[in-house]
Amino acid sequence: MFGHKSRSVLVGLEAGTSKIKAAVAELNGQGSLILLGVSESPSTHIRKCEITDFEMTQKAIHQAILDAEAKMDVSIGEVYLAISGAHIxxxxxxxxxxxxxxxxxxxxxxxxxxxxxxxxxxxxxxxxxxxxxxxxxxxxxxxxxxxxxxxxxxxxxxxxxxxxxIATRLQTTVHCVKELSLRVKGYALSSYATAQALLTPEQKSFGSVVINCGAGITDYIVYRNGFVAHSGTLGVGGDHLTNDLAVALKIPFPRAEELKKAHGTVDLREEVAYRRVGLTAEGPYEQRFAPMSLIAEVLQARQAEIFEIIREDLEDQPFWEGFSGTIFLTGGGSRLDGIQKLATRIFDRPVEAAKPLAFGGEVSCEGREDWTTVLGLLRYARIVEMQESGGGRWDRMGRSLRRFLSGIRFF
Known part of the structure; x- marks a missing residue:
């Protein structure tokens, strides 16, 4: 079923901690990208963007690809892959x-x-x-x-x-995709791909930090004077906030995740300080209530710790003292109430919610912060495809991995 493409279709694939995402776009004759859509499937066997169960992850990737083919009426034979993990x-x-x-x-x-x-x-x-x-x-x-x-x-x-x-971690991910008769044509570091989805050339020139608040990891990348000045990957993300909440309130992880999404905040405003939230009234658990002050304190402590670790890393870089650019927050975790205010206080720099750059076509990516990495992969893939079709060299970012991929033996 993975046949040759009948159209010039580009596919970005991200194996994230909470979801497998595939974004599909058509590259038209003028070199513009027409976004066809995004497909998702749950990923329960990936920890900090690293595969812990090969077979189950492969099934999740397969499902995301099948859904993309069905919804967008395309045949997918090759993908551009997001690379991430705490080992980076x-x-x-x-x-x-x-x-x-x-x-x-x-x-x-x-x-x-x-x-x-x-x-x-x-x-x-x-x-x-x-x-x-x-x-x-x-x-x-x-x-x-x-x-x-x-x-x-x-x-x-x-x-x-x-x-x-780490080479073996990458081998596992590539092998998982390749066994589905999918060619890994190229790749990009997740934070680099995310930046391509969000930053204009002017923002890269003036100075920008993009922080992607994911489920298993938080990664970040810094642009200054138009080039990548720094990047980092932190093996802590939204799942850690959820786990802290589950422990503090003595509730199951799934219920804590629901509670975080529905009522989570890191900004304890006076109007919500004395509110109470119902925890559960089903199964063996009796109805209980938790004060919003406790929920905010638990979530704020962990999110502040994440930002403080990133700030300390940035403060060690020679450019940071004179850095006057903007910090952009993206990823599913960036939806947390009060997170921009918290980040502004910790970084002492302007902070904004990132908005994906517009694609052609009728499919909108507005309001989907968790799509930014796969959308950025499409923009990276466009550059590579245009260079190859024009007789240019392969983007130098990809040469080392292409050599690596060609040397992997699959048994």
Whole structure:
């Protein structure tokens, strides 16, 4: 049933902690994306975006793909995959290339040499380089430039933002998809994909932080002067808020999740401070009530901890002291009442609810914060497809993983 596509269809696939999501768009002849729709299926065997039960996860992915094919009348044979998990690490690297004492003109070959150097970075055992994102080139006099070709210098340096992950975790995810006769054509780090769905070029230039509040993890990415300045993945998310609530109120996790969605807040306003919420009146449990003050205190404590950990990481970065950009919140957890106010207090920067950039077509993505990663995958896929169809090179973000994918043996 996974035949060749009859149309130029792009598919983004995200195996998240709470849901498997597949977003489908058509790439028309003018290079515009027409959003056809999004399909979802529950994922109960993924923890912090890492698979814990191969067979059950594969069934969930299969169901999401089947639903997408049926609803959107497409045949899906290849996907772009979101990569995430608590094992993801990022770091900065500066590489240098000597051009001789007399110096010389910088050519494309010099840029290729620097890219080869960055691919040879030594990583901890078991890790693989996922992304090497160019930030800027620097000449011997300290001048920074996005394109040094044609300039003269005795030395050429390049700053990169690198992202690595544990190879076996990635092998499991890729194998899970590949066994469904689906080709993993490309990938993007989840936070990077999310940013493509939300940020305009101007926002990337002025400075932006995107925080994706997911169920199992919270990931974030920073843009400054148009490039990725930093990224991070925290293995704590909305499920931890729910679990804290379940423990504090002595109720089952599913009921705590319902309570969080219906009445959860991290802003204890005076008008709700003395309200009480019914906990349960079914099964072996008697009807009980909980004060909103307790619910708010429990949820605020964990959400504040998440933001504080991210803030501490950002404060360790050289750009943060002078950072005057905006923080954008997205993901299902960003719907929590009072979260923008809490984030503004902790980060001491402007905070907004992120809104996905508009697609063509009749399908609207407005109000679906949990779609942003798969929507961003579609925008990333568009860039790759346009480069390939135009005879351009594969986006350099994807080269390391494509080499990795080709080397995986599936038994």
């Amino acid at each position: 690490r990022s770091f900065q690297s500066r590489l240098a290339l000597d051009l001789g004492q007399e110096g010389g003109m910088i050519e494309e070959g010099h840029l290729r040499e620097l890219r080869e150097l960055v691919r040879q970075q030594v990583l901890p055992q078991g890790q693989i380089l996922l992304h090497y994102l160019l930030q800027t080139y620097i000449l011997d006099d300290g001048t920074a430039t996005a394109n040094p070709v044609g300039l003269f210098s005795r030395r050429l340096m390049a700053d990169y933002h690198l992202v690595s992950g």
